[in-house]
Amino acid sequence: MPHSAIYFSHQLTFSTHSDFPIDTSATIEAYLFNSNTITGEQISSLAERYLHPLERAVFGKRKQQQAQQEYLASRTMIKTYASQCLGYNFAELYVLFDDQDNCLNIYHNGSVIPLRCCISHSHGQVLIVLIPQKSAQPIQLGVDLEWISTKRSLEKVAKHYYHPKELQACMTQTEIVSEGTAKALHPQTLYRIWTLKEALAKAIKQPIAKLIRDNVFSHSEQLNVRSGSYKSANAEYGEEFDLSIISDLKFTDNTSANATINIKILTDVFDQDFRKVK
Numbered sequence: 001m002p003h004s005a006i007y008f009s010h011q012l013t014f015s016t017h018s019d020f021p022i023d024t025s026a027t028i029e030a031y032l033f034n035s036n037t038i039t040g041e042q043i044s045s046l047a048e049r050y051l052h053p054l055e056r057a058v059f060g061k062r063k064q065q066q067a068q069q070e071y072l073a074s075r076t077m078i079k080t081y082a083s084q085c086l087g088y089n090f091a092e093l094y095v096l097f098d099d100q101d102n103c104l105n106i107y108h109n110g111s112v113i114p115l116r117c118c119i120s121h122s123h124g125q126v127l128i129v130l131i132p133q134k135s136a137q138p139i140q141l142g143v144d145l146e147w148i149s150t151k152r153s154l155e156k157v158a159k160h161y162y163h164p165k166e167l168q169a170c171m172t173q174t175e176i177v178s179e180g181t182a183k184a185l186h187p188q189t190l191y192r193i194w195t196l197k198e199a200l201a202k203a204i205k206q207p208i209a210k211l212i213r214d215n216v217f218s219h220s221e222q223l224n225v226r227s228g229s230y231k232s233a234n235a236e237y238g239e240e241f242d243l244s245i246i247s248d249l250k251f252t253d254n255t256s257a258n259a260t261i262n263i264k265i266l267t268d269v270f271d272q273d274f275r276k277v278k
Contacts, residue, residue: 004169004217008192011256012243016265019272020077020134022085028251029085030143031077032233033266035069036124042270050076050274052094070121077266078117078272082106086132090275092145102205103131122241125232127263129245140223140248142203144195148229148240154190163215166193173269188242192227196220196242203246210214211213223248226261 006115023029038046047059047068055075062068075095083090088108095117098105104119105112114133117142119126127145171253173189196216201208203223211219227244243263245251251261 004165005172007196007217007225007227008038008173008189009221010228011226011260012230012245013260013262014265015127015262016228016267018266018268020080020084020266020269020274021264022081027131028088028247029081029254029260030256030261030263031081031128031130031266032230032263033073033077033126033128034124035073035121035126035270036066037268038069038072038270039098040065046076046270047072047178052091054094054096058096063141066124069124070126070140073126074119074121076270076274077126078104078106078119078130079128081128082108082115083140084111087114102231105201116141118143120198122147123239125230125241127243131247131249140203140246142246143196144198144199144202144244146191146195146242148191148242150187154187158190158193159219161212162193165215165217169217188229191211192241192244195227195242196225196246199225199246200246203248220246224251226251228263230263244266
């Protein structure tokens with residue numbers, strides 16, 4: 001098993017974009033969007049413009065504004081990538097969750113297109129990861145994004161549910177809580193284990209309840225893992241988030257184990273018309 005310290009290292013980079021950039025040479029594309037920037041007055045008109053009738057049926061069941069913002073942002077971003085990168089007509093695309101396969105599928109006129117996607121959202125921040133499928137071989141992909149709450153302690157939960165090996169690894173990341181010798185598990189490490197578990201559950205399509213007590217490090221030995229943290233620049237939502245991405249696919253042609261994934265942070269993107277194909 002690789003040394004567990006690598007799971008706590010920062011292997012994500014972030015770049016800011018005011019448009020929707022696509023790198024066709026990349027194995028994986030990752031986008032982060034603050035859906036809180038979509039105002040309540042915009043929601044209905046944007047849903048009418050960008051959501052397929054089948055998506056609007058699901059959207060209508062979401063009563064909380066934040067849930068509507070996150071749904072609208074995720075579906076629009078996914079379909080924009082599919083139209084601009086793969087050439088599909090935006091209006092003919094829709095994204096629905098497949099309860100049997102336990103994943104999101106992107107459909108074009110009723111047929112699933114060869115694009116693997118996984119999303120996660122927390123406090124309005126929406127993380128979208130996309131991998132075009134170049135063969136019929138299924139791709140394992142899981143992502144998780146968690147707001148690091150300063151009011152909620154995971155320490156009691158961790159000591160009750162986390163595997164001893166996970167706790168042991170967390171102990172190497174302890175912090176001094178007083179001028180004496182008292183130490184506590186660093187909140188960042190506890191959230192990192194959680195995002196790893198959630199991402200793993202999505203990648204291998206297992207309920208998180210079945211994996212919560214398992215050693216996430218041993219499960220991830222044969223998979224590619226990249227994690228990191230992100231601090232929102234928005235004054236109102238300027239909190240820290242932890243992110244993990246897990247897949248059986250190599251993220252880059254770079255063979256370095258420390259190769260990073262670039263997360264493209266999108267700003268003001270709803271000022272443009274996503275329905276136009278480049």
